[in-house]
Amino acid sequence: MSDHKKEMKEVKAKVADDIAKAKTDKGVIIVLTGDGKGKSSSGFGMVLRCLGHGMKAGVVQFIKGQWKTGEMLFCEKHSDVEYFSMGEGFTWDTQDKQGDIDRTRECWERAKKMIADPSIDYVLIDELNVVTSFGYLDPSEVVSVLKSKPDNKHVVITGRGADKSIIELADTVSVIESPKHAFDNGVKAQKGIEF
Amino acid sequence: MSDHKKEMKEVKAKVADDIAKAKTDKGVIIVLTGDGKGKSSSGFGMVLRCLGHGMKAGVVQFIKGQWKTGEMLFCEKHSDVEYFSMGEGFTWDTQDKQGDIDRTRECWERAKKMIADPSIDYVLIDELNVVTSFGYLDPSEVVSVLKSKPDNKHVVITGRGADKSIIELADTVSVIESPKHAFDNGVKAQKGIEF
Numbered sequence: 001m002s003d004h005k006k007e008m009k010e011v012k013a014k015v016a017d018d019i020a021k022a023k024t025d026k027g028v029i030i031v032l033t034g035d036g037k038g039k040s041s042s043g044f045g046m047v048l049r050c051l052g053h054g055m056k057a058g059v060v061q062f063i064k065g066q067w068k069t070g071e072m073l074f075c076e077k078h079s080d081v082e083y084f085s086m087g088e089g090f091t092w093d094t095q096d097k098q099g100d101i102d103r104t105r106e107c108w109e110r111a112k113k114m115i116a117d118p119s120i121d122y123v124l125i126d127e128l129n130v131v132t133s134f135g136y137l138d139p140s141e142v143v144s145v146l147k148s149k150p151d152n153k154h155v156v157i158t159g160r161g162a163d164k165s166i167i168e169l170a171d172t173v174s175v176i177e178s179p180k181h182a183f184d185n186g187v188k189a190q191k192g193i194e195f
Numbered sequence: 196m197s198d199h200k201k202e203m204k205e206v207k208a209k210v211a212d213d214i215a216k217a218k219t220d221k222g223v224i225i226v227l228t229g230d231g232k233g234k235s236s237s238g239f240g241m242v243l244r245c246l247g248h249g250m251k252a253g254v255v256q257f258i259k260g261q262w263k264t265g266e267m268l269f270c271e272k273h274s275d276v277e278y279f280s281m282g283e284g285f286t287w288d289t290q291d292k293q294g295d296i297d298r299t300r301e302c303w304e305r306a307k308k309m310i311a312d313p314s315i316d317y318v319l320i321d322e323l324n325v326v327t328s329f330g331y332l333d334p335s336e337v338v339s340v341l342k343s344k345p346d347n348k349h350v351v352i353t354g355r356g357a358d359k360s361i362i363e364l365a366d367t368v369s370v371i372e373s374p375k376h377a378f379d380n381g382v383k384a385q386k387g388i389e390f
Contacts, residue, residue, distance in 0.1 A: 008290040022383045030377075030388070032233055036369045037225070041240030042233035048243045049236070049265030050387035052272070070244030077247070095203040122387055154388055171377035174231045182225075182366035188217045192245035192317055193225070193349055 027153040028171040029146055033129055033162035036178030037194075043124040043156045044071050051080055055121040058114030061085040062107050062127040062159075069195040082120065084110040104136040115149050122154045129159030132166070139163035222348040223366040224341055228324055228357035231373030232389075238319040238351045239266050246275055250316040253309030256280040257302050257322040257354075264390040277315065279305040299331040310344050317349045324354030327361070334358035 032039040047057045059075055063086060075083035086107045108131075114123045132139045142157075143165050149155060157166060167173050182190075189195060227234040242252045254270055258281060270278035281302045303326075309318045327334045337352075338360050344350060352361060362368050377385075384390055 002292075004292045005290045012290070018378075019383075022378055022381050024380075024382045025385070026382055028377045028382060028385055028388060030232070036371075037367055038227055038233055038237035038240075038369045038371065041238075041244070042236040044240035044243045045236030045238065045266075046240075046388055048239045048269050049390065052265030052267065052269030053386050055265075055387045070247030070250075071240075072247065074243050074247030095200045095207070097197075097199045154385065167375075170375065171380065171382060172232055172373060173375040174233045174371050174373045176231075176233065176369050176371050178367060178369045180362075180365065180368040182223045183213075183217055185219075185366065186217050187219045187221055187223060187366060188214075190220070190223055190349065191248050192250050193223060193241055195244065 025152075026171075027149065027151055027155070029149075029169060030154070030156045030172045030174070031129075031162050031167055031170040032156065032158045032174050032176065033160060033167075034174075034176040035160055036176035037181060038176045038178075039158040039160075040071070040126050042174070042176075043126055043158050046122060046154075046156060047075075047081060047124060050122045051078065054080075056080050056082075056119055058082045058111075058117070058120040058123045059084070060107055060111040060114065060123075060125050061087075062104065062125070063130050067195070070192055071195075082114060100134075101136050104131045107131075108137055108141075112145055115145060115153060115155060118150065120153070122156070124156045125158070127159040128157045129162040129166075132163050133159075133161040139165050142166055143169055220347075221366075222344065222346055222350070224344075224364060225349070225351045225367045225369070226324075226357050226362055226365040227351065227353045227369050227371065228355060228362075229369075229371040230355055231371035232376060233371045233373075234353040234355075235266070235321050237369070237371075238321055238353050239269075241317060241349075241351060242270075242276060242319060245317045246273065249275075251275050251277075251314055253277045253306075253312070253315040253318045254279070255302055255306040255309065255318075255320050256282075257299065257320075257326050262390070265387055266390075277309060295329075296331050299326045302326075303332055303336075307340055310340060310348060310350060313345065315348070317351070319351045320353070322354040323352045324357040324361075327358050328354075328356040334360050337361055338364055
């Protein structure tokens, strides 16, 4: 047997072994955090995967501007995605703390409804970590809702600065760093890429 | 002025300043690497954003199984996505090195065509890093194609173990680590999430 064949047989056995050990089917809680590019994009990539399988997705976006992003335009066109956005610009634009807290609450109530809704398989709560780190929403309330979520529901939470308690609860945590970003070299946010 | 208002005004000025400095519009090269979950998902999230804006996407997937993934099913249904997959299972399944190299070549030729095609705005080359790190494709060939790509074309490359030369060329590099993954606790790959 060639070295390549032998080596690949070993890899195959290892992969088969790992797969055999993973037996549980369940709705997972995923946290995507860190300062790098790819957190929200990844959450929307899973929306795309769900749609491919004929699953239904719910999306709530905290802290996005008033302009029409690609993800917003996409979601509005697809009946298999329920979409809700805070839609009032970044908090540093509004400079209105109580208004931000009220809009955060409204957004969070929609997210809770989507998590409870048995017709929705996957819920993306985009930039939730930003509102918990601003102190606009108590992470303990998020933890409590996630703990009592339906077993088969997938929930994905994105944003910098994820709270420790949410990280602890999550099944999968991804930390994204960008050692290099086009923006640092004067490249504007690009349509289809950043928004 | 309240502390909050003052603080947020400062944030706003900083953000405005950063945005003013970013003046260039160009097609970006993005590399998503690292061992964590979120590389391919992020690439497909940008596909979704592009579709929202009415842009056209091309997707080439190296090293995917023969089963129908969510992303494959989605892409096949959407005429604004040109899709091509190696579709012969992981290399440790086939244990056929020359066959893998041939299929890699075929896939790469398709990726090159998409990069050259003026009707395509965004090209996702999924798991390219895996085939370059296996030695099935010379990274210098990838660098050479990327260097001469059309200015306005976005190219996203994913997979563990990105080659140094491709990282050097990229405008944005994201490294994804997963300190915690559901799979390690016996949870199977979930539909809509991992595939």
